[in-house]
Amino acid sequence: LGEVVPGEGLFGLKRALQKSGVQSLVTSLWKVDDEATMQFMTLFYNQLMETQSLSGSFDSAMRTLKENYPDPYYWGAFVLTNNR
Known part of the structure; x- marks a missing residue:
């Protein structure tokens, strides 16, 4: 998918997906606890x-996750990018 640039990581993946037509992405900035991720994704997609x-x-999913997990480690990694 082009030139490898050290330190580009998630930014490069997001850019490649957006260039291919993906309009919205939910990503995480770091490895998140599996249970917290499952709860977040379930809440998000149900809503x-x-x-x-x-x-x-x-x-809505973020609010609920923050109530269940006060430490930002569990919820602070999730990012919604919407190019609509």
């Missing part, structure tokens, strides 16, 4: 199926 709102679903 998304109900409301069809990416940002609303993301925010």
Whole structure:
């Protein structure tokens, strides 16, 4: 997918996916606890199926995850990138 640039990591992956037409991504900035990730994704996708709102679903899942896991290690890594 082009030139390898040290330290580019997730940015390069996001850029490649966006150039291929992906409009929205939920990514994590670091390796997150599996249980917290499962809870976040379940909350996010259940809410998304109900409301069809990416940002609303993301925010709702984040609020719940913050209640369950006060330490930012568990929820601070998740990022929504929306190019719509």
